Amino acid sequence: MNRSPVRVRFAPSPTGYLHVGGARTALFNWLLARQSGGAFILRIEDTDRTRHVEDSLRKIMADLRWLGLQWDEGPEVGGPYGSYFQSECLARYHHCADRLLRSGNAYYAWETPEELNALREQARREKRAFKYPRPDPLPTIDAGLAAQRAGKPVVVRFKMPESDICVSDVILGEVEMKREELEDFVILKSDGWPTYHFAVVVDDHEMQITHVLRGQEHLMNTPKHIALQRALGFDTPVYAHLPIIMNMDGSKMSKRDKDRSVRAAYQQAVKAGTLDETTACAISGVDAGTFVEWRAANTTLESDALRKLADHLHVRPPEIDVHDFRASGYLPEALTNFLALLGWSPGHDREILTRNEMVELFSIERIGKTSARFDREKLLAFNTQYCAAAAPQHLLAAFRDYAEASGSPLGKLDDTMLLRVLEVCRGMRTLADVDNKSGVLFVPDEQVRYEPDAVRKVLEKKDGQGYAILERLLPVLESTEPWTAEVLDAAIKSFAEQQNAKLADVAQPLRVALTGRTISPTIGETLALLGRGRTHARVRRCLSLRGAA
RNA sequence: GGCCCCAUCGUCUAGAGGCCUAGGACACCGGCUUUUCAAGCCGGCAACGCGGGUUCGAAUCCCGCUGGGGUCACCA
Numbered sequence: 001m002n003r004s005p006v007r008v009r010f011a012p013s014p015t016g017y018l019h020v021g022g023a024r025t026a027l028f029n030w031l032l033a034r035q036s037g038g039a040f041i042l043r044i045e046d047t048d049r050t051r052h053v054e055d056s057l058r059k060i061m062a063d064l065r066w067l068g069l070q071w072d073e074g075p076e077v078g079g080p081y082g083s084y085f086q087s088e089c090l091a092r093y094h095h096c097a098d099r100l101l102r103s104g105n106a107y108y109a110w111e112t113p114e115e116l117n118a119l120r121e122q123a124r125r126e127k128r129a130f131k132y133p134r135p136d137p138l139p140t141i142d143a144g145l146a147a148q149r150a151g152k153p154v155v156v157r158f159k160m161p162e163s164d165i166c167v168s169d170v171i172l173g174e175v176e177m178k179r180e181e182l183e184d185f186v187i188l189k190s191d192g193w194p195t196y197h198f199a200v201v202v203d204d205h206e207m208q209i210t211h212v213l214r215g216q217e218h219l220m221n222t223p224k225h226i227a228l229q230r231a232l233g234f235d236t237p238v239y240a241h242l243p244i245i246m247n248m249d250g251s252k253m254s255k256r257d258k259d260r261s262v263r264a265a266y267q268q269a270v271k272a273g274t275l276d277e278t279t280a281c282a283i284s285g286v287d288a289g290t291f292v293e294w295r296a297a298n299t300t301l302e303s304d305a306l307r308k309l310a311d312h313l314h315v316r317p318p319e320i321d322v323h324d325f326r327a328s329g330y331l332p333e334a335l336t337n338f339l340a341l342l343g344w345s346p347g348h349d350r351e352i353l354t355r356n357e358m359v360e361l362f363s364i365e366r367i368g369k370t371s372a373r374f375d376r377e378k379l380l381a382f383n384t385q386y387c388a389a390a391a392p393q394h395l396l397a398a399f400r401d402y403a404e405a406s407g408s409p410l411g412k413l414d415d416t417m418l419l420r421v422l423e424v425c426r427g428m429r430t431l432a433d434v435d436n437k438s439g440v441l442f443v444p445d446e447q448v449r450y451e452p453d454a455v456r457k458v459l460e461k462k463d464g465q466g467y468a469i470l471e472r473l474l475p476v477l478e479s480t481e482p483w484t485a486e487v488l489d490a491a492i493k494s495f496a497e498q499q500n501a502k503l504a505d506v507a508q509p510l511r512v513a514l515t516g517r518t519i520s521p522t523i524g525e526t527l528a529l530l531g532r533g534r535t536h537a538r539v540r541r542c543l544s545l546r547g548a549a
Numbered sequence: 550g551g552c553c554c555c556a557u558c559g560u561c562u563a564g565a566g567g568c569c570u571a572g573g574a575c576a577c578c579g580g581c582u583u584u585u586c587a588a589g590c591c592g593g594c595a596a597c598g599c600g601g602g603u604u605c606g607a608a609u610c611c612c613g614c615u616g617g618g619g620u621c622a623c624c625a
Binding site: 050177217342347384489512 | 560
C-alpha cells in the first residue's frame with residue numbers, strides 16, 4: 001500500500017484461450033497497479049505468425065474482462081506508448097538491433113536449422129550441454145548482409161557479455177547465473193521478426209514498465225533480458241517470479257492436460273471397439289493428417305475440435321483455460337479469489353476477500369516461493385460460498401453469462417422464471433448444478449428419460465408400490481388448489497399421513513415420475529415449476545410406460 | 550544430464566529464534582438436519598523430509614543429503 005505508482009503489463013501471445021496460470025499472473029499485476037495507483041498494460045506478443053490463432057485475442061480480452069481485470073493501456077483502449085501489438089513495432093526492434101550490431105554487441109549468423117540440430121545432436125551424444133559456438137572472429141556486418149542477399153537464413157545473435165549475471169528478484173532474492181551458462185541467443189529471426197527475449201526488453205523499456213511479475217518458468221530467461229538491457233542502456237525493472245501452478249499430481253498445469261484426458265478416452269474407445277479412427281477424425285472436424293499427429297500425442301488439438309471429440313466420448317476434460325471455468329459455471333469472483341491465494345496469502349487466516357480487500361492487502365513481499373497445486377475441491381468450495389452469498393440479481397447475471405458460454409437450455413427462460421429457478425436451487429456448487437437439478441423441468445414431456453436405477457429403486461420395488469402410490473395420488477393432485485409450492489407440499493404431506501406412508505414414499509415416486517431421476521428441487525417447487533397440466537401429463541406418461549422398457 | 554528454484558497436515562497456507570503441546574481453510578471421517586441432490590450446523594483425524602551444526606532455546610539461522618519442480622528453440 002501507498003507505494004509509488006507502478007507500470008506493469010500482462011503480455012499474452014494470441015495462441016489460444018487465456019490459461020488460469022496466465023490469469024493469476026494478470027491478477028497479481030492488476031492488483032499491484034490498482035493499489036499503487038499505477039497502470040496495468042495489456043500487450044500482445046504476436047511475433048510468431050505461425051502460432052497465431054484466429055480470434056484468440058478477442059477471447060483473451062473477453063476472459064480478462066470477465067475476471068474483472070480491465071487494462072489501462074492496450075488493445076481497444078489505446079495509450080501513450082505506441083502500438084500494444086508487437087507485430088506493429090517492427091521498426092522499433094530493427095532500430096535497436098542495428099544499434100547492437102553497430103556497437104559490436106550483436107552479430108549476424110546464418111547456420112541452417114539442420115546444421116544447428118546436428119550440433120545439438122552431437123553435444124547430446126557427447127553428454128555435454130549444447131551452447132552456440134560463437135565464431136571467432138565474428139562475421140562482419142557486410143558479410144552478414146552478403147549472406148542475406150545470397151538467400152541464407154540470416155539471424156542476429158546477441159553477444160553475451162563476459163561476466164556472471166545476478167538477477168535480483170523480490171521473491172527469490174539474488175540469483176547468480178554463471179557466464180558459461182549463457183549463450184549468444186537469437187534476437188532477430190531470419191524472417192526479420194524479433195524473438196520474445198528481444199521484443200520484451202525493447203517494449204518494456206518503451207512502455208516504461210517498472211515491475212515485471214511473471215511465472216517462475218521465466219527465471220532462466222531473465223539474465224538474457226538483463227544483459228540486453230545493459231547493452232542498450234535501459235533500466236532493469238523490478239523482477240518478481242511467481243511460483244508455478246501445478247496439477248494435483250505434481251505435474252505442471254498445462255493446456256496439454258485437456259488433450260491427454262480426451263486422448264486417453266479415445267484410445268479406450270478404440271480398444272473397446274466403440275469408435276474408429278476415421279469416425280473420430282470426422283467428429284473432430286480436422287483433417288486426417290492433423291488427427292494422426294494428435295493421436296500419436298505429438299500435437300494438441302484446437303479447442304473446438306477437442307470439445308467435439310470430448311462430447312462424443314462423454315468425457316469432461318479438466319478445466320484449464322479461464323473459459324473452461326466460465327462454461328462450467330464458476331463465478332469470476334470465486335475464481336479470482338482462489339487464484340489470488342495460489343502463491344499469495346494476506347495472513348491472519350484471511351481467505352475470502354472482496355476485490356477491494358485484495359487490492360488493499362496485496363503485496364509482493366507476501367508472495368511465497370513454493371509452487372502451488374491447483375486444488376479443484378477448494379475452488380469448488382469457494383464457488384459454493386460465493387454462489388450462496390450472491391444477491392439474486394447478481395446470480396441472474398452470472399447465470400446468463402454461464403448459459404451463453406455453456407449453451408445451457410435454461411438460458412431461454414425469462415428473468416422472472418430464471419430468478420425463481422435460481423432461488424429454488426440455492427445450495428448449488430456451480431451454476432451447472434442448476435442445469436442438472438432443474439433442466440429437465442423445461443424440456444418437452446416426451447423427452448423425459450427414465451433412469452433405470454431410479455425406476456427400479458423407487459417405482460418398481462415392493463411390487464410396484466411406487467406406481468400404486470402415484471395412482472392414488474393423482475386425484476389428490478387434481479383437486480389441489482391453488483397450485484403453489486406451499487399448498488402442494490402440504491397436500492402431499494397430508495396425503496402421506498392419510499396413506500400411513502412416510503413422506504419419502506410419496507415424494508420420491510412422484511419425483512421420478514416427473515423428472516426420470518431422484519434429483520430435483522423440493523417436491524412442492526418441482527410441481528409448482530412444472531405447472532398442473534404438465535405434472536399430470538408426466539405422471540400419466542410415467543404410469544403408461546410402466547413395464548414398457 | 551548441466552544450470553537454477555523450492556521444501557509446515559492429503560491440498561492451499563499462517564509462522565520472520567522463545568507467544569507453537571504449530572493456527573486457519575479445503576478434503577477426509579463421525580454426528581445432527583432432511584421428501585431427493587446439494588447446502589447448512591457440530592465434532593474429530595492430520596504436518597515442521599532426513600542428518601549435522603549455531604544457540605540457554607530452532608518449524609524459524611548455517612551446511613550436507615534426499616525429494617520435488619523449472620529450464621536448456623530462428624516458441625512465448
